[in-house]
Amino acid sequence: MNIVHTNTNKIDTIMKTRIGLISEVSKLLIDNRSVFVREVVGLVFLTEGIQKYLFPELLGPGRFVKIGFSDPAFWAYFTGIFEIICGSLILLGLFTRLASIPPFIIMVVAFVTTKWPLLIEKGIWPFMHEYRTDFAMTILLIYLFIYGGGKWSLDSIVFNHSGPS
Numbered sequence: 001m002n003i004v005h006t007n008t009n010k011i012d013t014i015m016k017t018r019i020g021l022i023s024e025v026s027k028l029l030i031d032n033r034s035v036f037v038r039e040v041v042g043l044v045f046l047t048e049g050i051q052k053y054l055f056p057e058l059l060g061p062g063r064f065v066k067i068g069f070s071d072p073a074f075w076a077y078f079t080g081i082f083e084i085i086c087g088s089l090i091l092l093g094l095f096t097r098l099a100s101i102p103p104f105i106i107m108v109v110a111f112v113t114t115k116w117p118l119l120i121e122k123g124i125w126p127f128m129h130e131y132r133t134d135f136a137m138t139i140l141l142i143y144l145f146i147y148g149g150g151k152w153s154l155d156s157i158v159f160n161h162s163g164p165s
Helices: 002-031 034-054 061-067 072-092 101-122 124-147 154-158
Strands: none
Touching: 034 072, 034 124, 061 072, 072 101, 101 124
8 A cells, every 4th residue: 555655646746747847838938939939030031131142133132123123232232231130139139129120111111012013913812922921020020029029038138127028
């Protein structure tokens, strides 16, 4: 009978430990939800900005010529540097709310110059297909502007925020 009682205590301890661990991990994920959004948004903008310099004909001034920008080299590299700087800041969670504004403006300009004409010329389904990533990035930028970088961010450390930031 003593062996049964001992085994029951071990099972109870293991179950409490597992439930406690799951609970703690869940708290971390809930409290730090912005870290995942930051990493996705930051990496997308950082890499897109770098590519404007690496592949100028395809993604830099060459693309801006096709879109119809006057002075495409200026606008491509201007956009690229903002994507690199803001993407890096968002990745680190430093000045997250402020850093989310220029990429949001870039997304609005991209919508007006490339996606709206597509909607008018080809209809809703081609538009929906082409706009899916831009739409997701725009919504995630709005999220970061509203909620900030979260607890796992330099904003939280530097500005000593105790709540969502």
